[in-house]
Amino acid sequence: MAATSVASAPSVSATSSIDQALADRLAAIVGARRVLFRPSELLTYTADALPSYFKQPALAVFPGTRDEVVAVVRELAACGVPFVPRGAGTGLSGGALADGVVLVGLNRLTRVISVDPDNMMATVEPGVVNVALSRAVGAYGLHYAPDPSSQAACTIGGNVAENAGGPHCLKYGVTTNHILALEVILPSGEIVTLGGTDGENEGYDLVGAFVGSEGCFGIALAITVRLSRNPEGVRTLLADFMSIDAAAQTVSAIVATGIIPAALEMIDQATIRAVESSIYAAGYPTDAAAALLIELDGAIAGLEHDVETVETLCRANGARTVRIARDEVERTRLWQGRKKAFGAMGRVSSHLVVQDAVVPRTKLPEVLAQIHRVSQQNRVKVCNVFHAGDGNLHPNIAYDASDADETARVHVAMREIMTLCVDAGGTITGEHGVGLDKIAYMELIFSPESLAAMCTLREVFDPERRSNPGKVVPVHSCREWHMSPAARPSASLA
Amino acid sequence: MTTSSISSAAHLRDCIRDASVRGTPLRITGAGTWLDAGRPVRSVESLSIQGLSGIVDYVPGDLTLTARAGTTLGEIRHETGKHNQWLALDPHGSDKGTLGATIATASAGPLASAFGTPRDLVLGLEFVTGTGSIARAGGRVVKNVAGFDLTRLMTGAWGTLAVLSEATVRLHACPQVDETIAVAIAGDSESLDRTRQLLRRLAFTPYACEVLSGPLAMSVLGRDEPVALFRLAGNIESVTAQRASLLELGQPVDVSSEAWTSLRAAEPTDAIVFRLSRHPSEIGTTWDEAVRLVDGAPGALLHATPARGIVRCILPSSEPTMARIGSALAAPPQSKRVGERMPERLWSAFPNRANSEIGGRLKQAFDPRGLLNPGILGNTV
């Protein structure tokens, strides 16, 4: 298991110092109610939204203010205890699991610190829920663009850690394209400001380095985000196809026109059926092989023109029907089906693994056919619901975890799918992050030297590797880096 | 100064390792068209990646392109144009500049208002660190969160942590209609504010909007009056509506799209160039500050990017100008200052960009021997 490598992280002895005395010191900072130390109170914190991994923290602490976070991190630094930052626990990579270390919950920091509608930015605490931010700035005709499917529950801090994406990132970009500045507490307890809002940022792009660091570089105390104007018009289309190929071809045809849809999502038959039997039934045709959910937005002038172009392309590529949402209610319903698809898989089987590979868009038809083959060979149920516009696949495999044989087949199928995506020129994760779940796949796409360079970056922020230990980069990669001859000054000195 | 030219990533690694052995710092260059950019580098040897050129992979359907770092922007423009696609980067200078240098310096032009800077368009990088390791980050797909983001770390690091050898960038399909429109404006701070307010209100984002001072408009458009220069794109209906919405600013006049090329190349090669910036809502104030700074310098040119809150100042280099601007810059800055190019003695008025705790640690970690472009961003701690 990947998590066993936690034990080989530098500060092993720390685990033993997570004791009642530490709990008391933390309670003095945050209040007794906000420190959980009894195992029965920690059970719910043993998993995130990927319920294939369970790791129990030794202790969980929930600071309620910026100053409490600072004091907690400094206390942990003083006694050398590793910790894992956690937002809402809606991640899909096991990234927020604390294996015998301290869990620092940031869900209580829910303050929108300031909004600057004129310059279209806002500063928030890390625990602000994604959709709550958009709600808070809605009165100004603005919103926060990255919209992960979990946006009703996930936090901006978690989004920053994971560099979260979402359906509308095709046009508007992912989290890193929307973060202007960060106030960060490093695991050492030092507070630094990365980026800035009062003019151009130049020099090292430390915001870029921090976003997507999966909690390994420290904790964001305040996050300044770019806000986006609400589009003047939005049109949502649902096109259904009798073959996956035809749907994939349509995706390429649309993108080639220069029209950038706000979102371009594909939903396969298995997913359609799961969604349609849930409370989020969106009226997707259950006999279709695949459906495309296409959203166009922007200024009203010219929007209709684009809608016609897209509709024509859908039909030319074999769409059976093209439905255009008439009003906001219908539009919301079409989207609910997509956004809640993952949860709806709970209806298929009791357990679920979700992948997040990205392949070049032109490889979609080929890759989807191969995934189908893998699922048949291994007799597993694969559902595909994904961001087709940017080639970000989400093969979901629903299975019964109490069945050891099925679980083993799921594992084989997962690895085969990942390998074929990588072989197609893709990557192992587009928006969920590496966490624990994909750490074993990192070596499929990165050389030891590349992984070592990542370790180097991590150690700039967290030299003791105490923040979220054992995630993202396999620990042995870091060793190799230190053994590489060029890294040893004595060896390279003439 | 001796220069070596590179032919492969492995060759690049060997050169860096060799420099490490000899303890010789290197000035990393691309096409060499912009050699006076950045602070003076303390090196005697130069390493050019110009030879490391050529498009490695380009699948138009994916709207991504992978090229070696020495590939010129012109070559990329030419190849992608065949498929009605483009790389939406227009750094100042010309298309002779290399992809690697553009990314390393995070250079951007007017298109940045709509498409962002290189950090928003680069998908993956291959680079050789100061310790002689060849590493890759990111990938060739448009969305990727695998591993820590070394791609963004290296973008804009001015080659101080690693030398770029290859990059994958995101392309865009060319719009149906792409028009360039000039609107004459007063050119005072109030007109800058009005332009910015209009942009903030519009339901669309123009591909570009630059306000040019009178002298710069003369050089670019042959009209001696301040103008707001717009680039409007999309389908025909959309562009018609966009153009109509500019009426409140003034009468839109069609001009050649060559204006953008001229704007990029407007400055003399030995010019003093720097930028001032603060919040976009303060663009009028920033513009006023720029006007005061360059007051009395013959041939001074100014242009502003209202949506980004930036004013760029171009001053033809001469002894009197240098003395004058030197004392003007000595006054405490009200806006953030970013230097592009200038003689060494003026640099003290610009903040040391590498001088932060983390900046110092990064340099120490990736280039512990200080081999790569030492001093170009300032001194590390």
Add this chain to the structure above:
Amino acid sequence: MSTPVVVPRERALPDSPLAKVQAGIDACVHCGFCLQACPTYLTLEDENDSPRGRIVLMRSLLEGTLTPTNDSVETHIARCLGCRACETVCPSGVPYGHLLEATRATLARSRPIPRIARAILAVFSRRSLLSLAMFGGRVMRATGIARLMSGLPGRIGFAMAMLTSTDRASSSSDEPGEYLSRGNGTRGNVSLLTGCVMEGLFAGTNAATERTLAVNDYLVARPAGQVCCGALHAHAGDDEAACELARSNIAAFEREQCDYVCVNAAGCGAMMKEYGHLFADDPEWHERAKTLSAKVRDVTELLSVAGPKRGGSVPIRVAYDAPCHLLHAQRVSSPPLDVLRAIPDLELVPLVESDVCCGSAGIYNLVEPETSNVVLDRKLENIEQTNADVVATGNPGCMMQIGAGLVRSGSRKSTVHLVDLLDRSYRRAARDSDGKRGGRAK
């Protein structure tokens, strides 16, 4: 290696009510979408007090990781309001309300229900005791004793404030203007569940319900022999008492041969709609229970189908707070709004988090006063931010909970059942048309 964990499936509590709902527990994929819908999570900010956290505890009970006497289980299961807002947002369709009741029933086997809860439930189970209690309540309300005591700290003071608020609520329809029930009865026969608290403290609203239904062409009757719906007992885990009450009601309503059973208390309506589920394992009663459940309608469902017919002008600003057991348990969202929108000149003002529980939750406010107060405070803050004159809702618990909060905070706003507002509209229409004819009819 990132091997998915093989999860053992042991049943530590075979034959328990919880074991029967294992499939419902398995449907949870831990996605966390429920967190922001959960009033106790929003106010207590600990996942143990969220649906996802409680389901982990339930699963742990079945896996044997935790025992029913574990303090964490006890605390967090007891703290659940049972508002079922999580069900509305759950993409996996976890039947949380059933899981909660099954868990409480399972816990009740090893640990008695808290004394105060038992005492209240006992009163509701016995008609004579209930009548006496309600009579006492009315006396205290009428004499002003309730108002005097409403400022006292603790449960007593809060209970008195609840009582006081019912006075304000029922008085809202005490205004001149009477109208004849002019409907033609063509929409069907309706049997009214008079309810314990509704008839005891909101008798005026029950009368208004009958009048407004009649105007909208229903024939209304009050079946004899009806008792408490049993919801409070089921929520607390006292299944036996709940079933006994349900049987009495099924028998009473069967005798009426009605088309619909009308309920104007959302909590009771939700319960009666679930009688079928309650007797899922009882072959003798299952069919009868299902048949009755299928006839149950909230009063607003019946009214909105009929229009409702327009009345006279009621120019006030109204914030609507959705009762959880109407919105989340019964999934009735638009009919109450249809009713309010049908009232001329009534201005519906938006209420932030109108879909979040007020903390009443049956007898929760008396059993878990601390959490209830935190939840209520958030509700009151949201209400104070509106410019509403009254807060309309459709459940006695909510009217009294919010009402008590308003009384104790000295607010000028009050709560009202939305049927009373429609009734007022019809009165005004009658008065206006009487005025035009130059005299009072009747």
